[in-house]
Amino acid sequence: MKKIALFSFIAGLVALPTMASATGGLGCNIDDKNLTFVFEALFSYSDNGGLFQIRSEMESKDKRTYKTLQKLTLDGTELKQQWLGEKDIKMMIYKETEGDGVPFASVKLTIEVTQPPEEDFAYAGKYKLTIQPAPEDGGGDAFTVEGKVECSAG
Amino acid sequence: MAPFGKLLLTVPAVLVLCGASDERGKIACSVDDEHLNFTVHASFSYRGNKPLFGIEGKLDVKPPGVRIAAPSLAIKNEHLIQQWFYDTDLRLQFYVPTTDGTVSFSLMTTMNKEGGTYAGSYDLEIDPAEGLVENTYLREGKINCKMD
Numbered sequence: 001m002k003k004i005a006l007f008s009f010i011a012g013l014v015a016l017p018t019m020a021s022a023t024g025g026l027g028c029n030i031d032d033k034n035l036t037f038v039f040e041a042l043f044s045y046s047d048n049g050g051l052f053q054i055r056s057e058m059e060s061k062d063k064r065t066y067k068t069l070q071k072l073t074l075d076g077t078e079l080k081q082q083w084l085g086e087k088d089i090k091m092m093i094y095k096e097t098e099g100d101g102v103p104f105a106s107v108k109l110t111i112e113v114t115q116p117p118e119e120d121f122a123y124a125g126k127y128k129l130t131i132q133p134a135p136e137d138g139g140g141d142a143f144t145v146e147g148k149v150e151c152s153a154g
Numbered sequence: 155m156a157p158f159g160k161l162l163l164t165v166p167a168v169l170v171l172c173g174a175s176d177e178r179g180k181i182a183c184s185v186d187d188e189h190l191n192f193t194v195h196a197s198f199s200y201r202g203n204k205p206l207f208g209i210e211g212k213l214d215v216k217p218p219g220v221r222i223a224a225p226s227l228a229i230k231n232e233h234l235i236q237q238w239f240y241d242t243d244l245r246l247q248f249y250v251p252t253t254d255g256t257v258s259f260s261l262m263t264t265m266n267k268e269g270g271t272y273a274g275s276y277d278l279e280i281d282p283a284e285g286l287v288e289n290t291y292l293r294e295g296k297i298n299c300k301m302d
Contacts, residue, residue: 050236080203083238083245085262090238094203108203110240 022046026089028111028151034061035129035147037109039091041076043084043153050082051091058093058109062145064133066097066105088114089123089151097134105134106142113151121154181206181244183261183299185276190215190293192259192276194229194248198239205237206246213250213259215280220291222254222280229259236260244272244299255282261297272299 023042030037036059041051054076060069072078072095081092089111096106113125127149132142182195194211198204211229215222229248236247242265250257258281263274273296280291 080205081237081240083236083247085245090240090243092203092238092240096203106203 024154026051026084026151026153028091028113028149030127030147030149032147034145035059035109035127036061037127037149039074039151050084051076051079054079056093058107060107060129060131062131064143065107065131066103066134068097068102069095069105069107072107084153088112088125089153096132103134103136104132106130106132111149111151113149121152123151123153125149125151177201180302181239181299182302183246183263183272183297185295185297187295188216189295190278192297194246206234206239207231209234211248213257213278215278215291219288220280221288222252222257222282222291227252227257244274244301253283254286255280255288257281261299263297263299270301272301273297274299 023044026039026041026043028037028039037057039054039056041054041056043051054074056074057072058074059071074093074095078093078095079091080094081090083090090113091111093109094106097104108130110128111125112127113123115123125148126146128144128146130142130144133139177200178197179200180195180197183193185192191214192211194209196206196210197208198206209229209231213227213229214225227250229250233248233250234246235249236245238245243263244265245260245262247258247260250259258279259276261274261276263272265272276295276297278291278293282288282290
Protein backbone atom coordinates (compact mmCIF):
# COMPACT_ATOMS: atom_id res chain seq x y z
CA MET A 1 0.00 0.00 0.00
CA LYS A 2 2.83 2.34 0.85
CA LYS A 3 4.48 1.62 -2.50
CA ILE A 4 1.22 2.31 -4.31
CA ALA A 5 0.86 5.57 -2.47
CA LEU A 6 4.43 6.47 -3.29
CA PHE A 7 4.05 5.73 -6.98
CA SER A 8 0.78 7.66 -7.03
CA PHE A 9 2.56 10.61 -5.49
CA ILE A 10 5.34 10.47 -8.05
CA ALA A 11 2.91 10.00 -10.93
CA GLY A 12 1.00 13.00 -9.69
CA LEU A 13 4.10 15.10 -9.57
CA VAL A 14 5.19 14.14 -13.06
CA ALA A 15 1.70 14.81 -14.36
CA LEU A 16 1.68 18.42 -13.24
CA PRO A 17 1.21 20.13 -16.61
CA THR A 18 3.54 23.07 -16.07
CA MET A 19 6.38 20.92 -14.81
CA ALA A 20 6.01 17.75 -16.84
CA SER A 21 9.06 18.22 -19.02
CA ALA A 22 11.47 19.51 -16.39
CA THR A 23 10.87 17.84 -13.04
CA GLY A 24 10.76 14.41 -11.52
CA GLY A 25 9.80 13.01 -8.16
CA LEU A 26 11.82 11.14 -5.59
CA GLY A 27 10.38 9.07 -2.78
CA CYS A 28 12.04 6.88 -0.16
CA ASN A 29 10.61 4.64 2.53
CA ILE A 30 11.97 2.83 5.59
CA ASP A 31 9.88 0.97 8.14
CA ASP A 32 11.81 -1.46 10.31
CA LYS A 33 12.82 -1.99 13.93
CA ASN A 34 15.11 1.07 13.91
CA LEU A 35 13.30 3.67 11.96
CA THR A 36 10.19 4.88 10.24
CA PHE A 37 11.07 7.25 7.43
CA VAL A 38 9.06 8.73 4.59
CA PHE A 39 10.69 11.14 2.15
CA GLU A 40 9.19 12.91 -0.84
CA ALA A 41 10.75 15.60 -3.03
CA LEU A 42 10.95 17.03 -6.52
CA PHE A 43 14.06 17.40 -8.60
CA SER A 44 14.90 19.17 -11.83
CA TYR A 45 16.14 17.36 -14.90
CA SER A 46 17.83 20.51 -16.11
CA ASP A 47 20.91 20.18 -13.90
CA ASN A 48 20.41 23.49 -12.18
CA GLY A 49 19.41 22.47 -8.72
CA GLY A 50 18.98 19.67 -6.30
CA LEU A 51 15.92 18.43 -4.48
CA PHE A 52 13.15 20.85 -3.63
CA GLN A 53 9.65 20.84 -2.13
CA ILE A 54 10.92 18.30 0.37
CA ARG A 55 8.41 16.68 2.69
CA SER A 56 9.65 14.09 5.12
CA GLU A 57 8.90 12.46 8.44
CA MET A 58 11.39 10.46 10.46
CA GLU A 59 10.92 8.53 13.68
CA SER A 60 13.83 6.89 15.44
CA LYS A 61 12.64 3.95 17.50
CA ASP A 62 15.75 3.72 19.65
CA LYS A 63 15.01 4.92 23.19
CA ARG A 64 18.43 6.55 23.46
CA THR A 65 17.48 9.10 20.81
CA TYR A 66 16.98 12.47 22.51
CA LYS A 67 13.29 13.17 23.08
CA THR A 68 13.05 16.14 20.71
CA LEU A 69 14.80 14.20 17.96
CA GLN A 70 12.77 11.01 18.14
CA LYS A 71 10.00 12.18 15.87
CA LEU A 72 10.83 14.81 13.25
CA THR A 73 8.99 16.57 10.48
CA LEU A 74 11.64 17.66 8.02
CA ASP A 75 11.38 20.56 5.58
CA GLY A 76 14.62 20.19 3.67
CA THR A 77 16.93 22.32 5.78
CA GLU A 78 18.08 19.10 7.42
CA LEU A 79 19.24 17.70 4.06
CA LYS A 80 22.95 18.47 4.33
CA GLN A 81 24.29 16.52 1.37
CA GLN A 82 22.79 14.94 -1.70
CA TRP A 83 23.85 13.25 -4.89
CA LEU A 84 21.45 12.38 -7.68
CA GLY A 85 23.53 10.47 -10.17
CA GLU A 86 22.65 8.51 -13.27
CA LYS A 87 22.35 5.23 -11.39
CA ASP A 88 22.63 6.13 -7.74
CA ILE A 89 21.13 8.46 -5.16
CA LYS A 90 22.75 9.53 -1.91
CA MET A 91 21.34 11.72 0.83
CA MET A 92 22.46 12.84 4.27
CA ILE A 93 19.96 14.20 6.77
CA TYR A 94 21.25 15.69 10.00
CA LYS A 95 19.50 17.26 12.96
CA GLU A 96 20.91 18.28 16.31
CA THR A 97 19.41 19.74 19.45
CA GLU A 98 18.98 23.50 19.66
CA GLY A 99 18.44 26.05 22.39
CA ASP A 100 20.03 27.32 25.57
CA GLY A 101 20.52 24.73 28.26
CA VAL A 102 19.63 21.90 25.94
CA PRO A 103 22.19 19.07 25.94
CA PHE A 104 23.91 18.23 22.69
CA ALA A 105 22.41 15.30 20.86
CA SER A 106 21.99 14.52 17.20
CA VAL A 107 20.71 12.13 14.58
CA LYS A 108 22.25 11.59 11.16
CA LEU A 109 20.67 9.48 8.48
CA THR A 110 22.64 8.55 5.36
CA ILE A 111 20.93 6.82 2.48
CA GLU A 112 22.75 5.27 -0.46
CA VAL A 113 20.74 3.48 -3.13
CA THR A 114 21.46 2.25 -6.63
CA GLN A 115 19.25 1.44 -9.56
CA PRO A 116 19.29 -2.22 -10.66
CA PRO A 117 19.87 -2.62 -14.44
CA GLU A 118 16.40 -3.96 -15.11
CA GLU A 119 14.59 -1.21 -13.22
CA ASP A 120 13.31 2.08 -14.59
CA PHE A 121 12.23 3.80 -11.40
CA ALA A 122 13.16 1.63 -8.42
CA TYR A 123 16.30 2.03 -6.33
CA ALA A 124 17.47 -0.12 -3.44
CA GLY A 125 20.25 0.13 -0.93
CA LYS A 126 21.19 0.71 2.67
CA TYR A 127 20.79 3.36 5.29
CA LYS A 128 22.87 4.21 8.34
CA LEU A 129 21.34 6.03 11.28
CA THR A 130 23.91 7.50 13.65
CA ILE A 131 22.55 8.58 17.00
CA GLN A 132 24.42 10.77 19.46
CA PRO A 133 22.55 10.42 22.76
CA ALA A 134 22.33 13.26 25.25
CA PRO A 135 24.01 12.74 28.63
CA GLU A 136 20.64 12.27 30.33
CA ASP A 137 19.81 9.45 27.91
CA GLY A 138 22.93 7.51 28.73
CA GLY A 139 25.28 9.84 26.87
CA GLY A 140 28.52 8.35 25.78
CA ASP A 141 29.43 7.24 22.34
CA ALA A 142 27.44 7.79 19.23
CA PHE A 143 26.29 4.56 17.67
CA THR A 144 25.04 3.51 14.27
CA VAL A 145 22.26 1.19 13.22
CA GLU A 146 21.78 0.03 9.65
CA GLY A 147 19.10 -1.36 7.44
CA LYS A 148 17.62 -1.48 3.97
CA VAL A 149 15.87 1.29 2.12
CA GLU A 150 13.87 1.52 -1.09
CA CYS A 151 13.39 4.59 -3.22
CA SER A 152 11.68 5.47 -6.47
CA ALA A 153 12.65 8.26 -8.81
CA GLY A 154 11.48 9.35 -12.20
CA MET B 155 39.87 0.25 3.35
CA ALA B 156 43.49 0.99 4.29
CA PRO B 157 44.16 1.59 7.98
CA PHE B 158 45.17 5.19 7.34
CA GLY B 159 41.93 5.72 5.47
CA LYS B 160 40.06 4.44 8.49
CA LEU B 161 42.04 6.78 10.67
CA LEU B 162 41.04 9.75 8.55
CA LEU B 163 37.42 8.73 8.80
CA THR B 164 37.72 8.28 12.54
CA VAL B 165 38.81 11.85 13.14
CA PRO B 166 35.45 13.39 12.30
CA ALA B 167 33.71 10.76 14.38
CA VAL B 168 35.83 11.56 17.42
CA LEU B 169 35.12 15.26 17.04
CA VAL B 170 31.41 14.57 16.95
CA LEU B 171 31.60 12.33 19.98
CA CYS B 172 33.34 15.02 21.94
CA GLY B 173 30.86 17.67 20.91
CA ALA B 174 33.95 19.48 19.73
CA SER B 175 34.06 22.88 18.14
CA ASP B 176 33.50 22.92 14.44
CA GLU B 177 36.93 21.83 13.25
CA ARG B 178 37.62 22.61 9.63
CA GLY B 179 39.61 21.04 6.86
CA LYS B 180 40.30 21.85 3.24
CA ILE B 181 40.00 20.09 -0.06
CA ALA B 182 41.48 20.96 -3.42
CA CYS B 183 40.88 19.47 -6.86
CA SER B 184 42.59 20.13 -10.17
CA VAL B 185 42.72 19.09 -13.80
CA ASP B 186 45.07 20.22 -16.54
CA ASP B 187 44.54 18.18 -19.69
CA GLU B 188 43.93 18.78 -23.38
CA HIS B 189 40.35 19.92 -22.77
CA LEU B 190 40.50 22.22 -19.80
CA ASN B 191 42.26 23.68 -16.83
CA PHE B 192 40.21 23.46 -13.66
CA THR B 193 41.08 24.20 -10.07
CA VAL B 194 38.91 24.49 -6.99
CA HIS B 195 39.53 24.60 -3.29
CA ALA B 196 37.07 24.74 -0.41
CA SER B 197 36.70 24.32 3.32
CA PHE B 198 34.61 21.73 5.11
CA SER B 199 33.47 20.92 8.61
CA TYR B 200 34.78 17.69 10.10
CA ARG B 201 31.33 17.15 11.55
CA GLY B 202 30.28 16.54 7.98
CA ASN B 203 26.91 18.11 8.48
CA LYS B 204 27.08 21.13 6.20
CA PRO B 205 27.98 21.87 2.60
CA LEU B 206 31.46 22.89 1.54
CA PHE B 207 32.11 26.59 1.99
CA GLY B 208 34.72 29.16 0.99
CA ILE B 209 34.70 27.73 -2.50
CA GLU B 210 37.08 29.39 -4.94
CA GLY B 211 37.93 28.01 -8.31
CA LYS B 212 38.19 28.63 -12.01
CA LEU B 213 37.56 26.78 -15.22
CA ASP B 214 39.32 27.45 -18.50
CA VAL B 215 38.22 25.54 -21.57
CA LYS B 216 41.14 25.22 -23.94
CA PRO B 217 39.71 24.79 -27.46
CA PRO B 218 39.45 28.33 -28.86
CA GLY B 219 36.07 27.68 -30.49
CA VAL B 220 34.29 27.31 -27.16
CA ARG B 221 33.55 30.86 -26.13
CA ILE B 222 31.44 30.04 -23.08
CA ALA B 223 33.76 29.68 -20.12
CA ALA B 224 36.42 31.60 -21.95
CA PRO B 225 38.79 32.99 -21.10
CA SER B 226 38.02 31.92 -17.52
CA LEU B 227 34.95 31.07 -15.47
CA ALA B 228 34.95 31.72 -11.74
CA ILE B 229 33.58 29.00 -9.44
CA LYS B 230 32.02 30.13 -6.15
CA ASN B 231 29.87 28.83 -3.32
CA GLU B 232 26.60 29.46 -5.11
CA HIS B 233 27.64 27.25 -8.02
CA LEU B 234 27.84 24.07 -5.93
CA ILE B 235 24.50 22.35 -6.56
CA GLN B 236 25.30 18.81 -5.43
CA GLN B 237 27.78 17.37 -2.97
CA TRP B 238 28.59 13.93 -1.56
CA PHE B 239 31.61 14.03 0.72
CA TYR B 240 31.26 11.00 2.90
CA ASP B 241 33.17 7.84 3.75
CA THR B 242 35.58 7.35 0.81
CA ASP B 243 33.58 9.38 -1.72
CA LEU B 244 34.11 12.94 -2.84
CA ARG B 245 31.62 14.05 -5.46
CA LEU B 246 30.85 17.63 -6.43
CA GLN B 247 28.70 19.19 -9.10
CA PHE B 248 29.01 22.84 -10.08
CA TYR B 249 26.51 24.64 -12.28
CA VAL B 250 27.32 28.07 -13.64
CA PRO B 251 24.81 30.08 -15.68
CA THR B 252 26.33 32.65 -18.04
CA THR B 253 24.87 35.06 -20.56
CA ASP B 254 25.94 32.69 -23.34
CA GLY B 255 24.67 29.47 -21.79
CA THR B 256 25.27 27.14 -18.88
CA VAL B 257 28.26 25.18 -17.68
CA SER B 258 27.96 21.99 -15.61
CA PHE B 259 31.09 20.42 -14.16
CA SER B 260 30.84 17.22 -12.13
CA LEU B 261 33.64 15.36 -10.43
CA MET B 262 33.37 11.90 -8.91
CA THR B 263 36.36 10.64 -6.96
CA THR B 264 37.24 7.94 -4.46
CA MET B 265 39.80 8.11 -1.68
CA ASN B 266 43.07 6.33 -2.46
CA LYS B 267 44.27 3.56 -0.16
CA GLU B 268 46.85 5.82 1.45
CA GLY B 269 44.14 8.29 2.45
CA GLY B 270 44.08 12.03 2.00
CA THR B 271 44.04 11.95 -1.80
CA TYR B 272 41.25 11.16 -4.22
CA ALA B 273 41.18 10.08 -7.84
CA GLY B 274 38.36 9.77 -10.31
CA SER B 275 36.71 11.36 -13.30
CA TYR B 276 35.05 14.59 -14.37
CA ASP B 277 32.24 15.43 -16.78
CA LEU B 278 31.96 18.82 -18.41
CA GLU B 279 28.82 19.94 -20.24
CA ILE B 280 28.48 23.37 -21.83
CA ASP B 281 25.06 24.21 -23.22
CA PRO B 282 24.83 27.33 -25.38
CA ALA B 283 21.92 29.66 -24.82
CA GLU B 284 18.99 29.39 -27.19
CA GLY B 285 19.74 31.10 -30.48
CA LEU B 286 23.49 30.56 -30.44
CA VAL B 287 24.98 28.43 -33.18
CA GLU B 288 27.41 26.54 -30.97
CA ASN B 289 26.69 22.92 -30.16
CA THR B 290 26.61 21.38 -26.72
CA TYR B 291 30.20 20.75 -25.65
CA LEU B 292 30.79 17.51 -23.74
CA ARG B 293 34.09 16.34 -22.37
CA GLU B 294 35.27 13.91 -19.72
CA GLY B 295 38.58 13.05 -18.19
CA LYS B 296 40.49 12.28 -15.03
CA ILE B 297 40.76 14.42 -11.95
CA ASN B 298 42.63 14.34 -8.64
CA CYS B 299 41.77 15.88 -5.30
CA LYS B 300 43.43 16.10 -1.93
CA MET B 301 42.26 16.76 1.60
CA ASP B 302 44.25 18.65 4.24
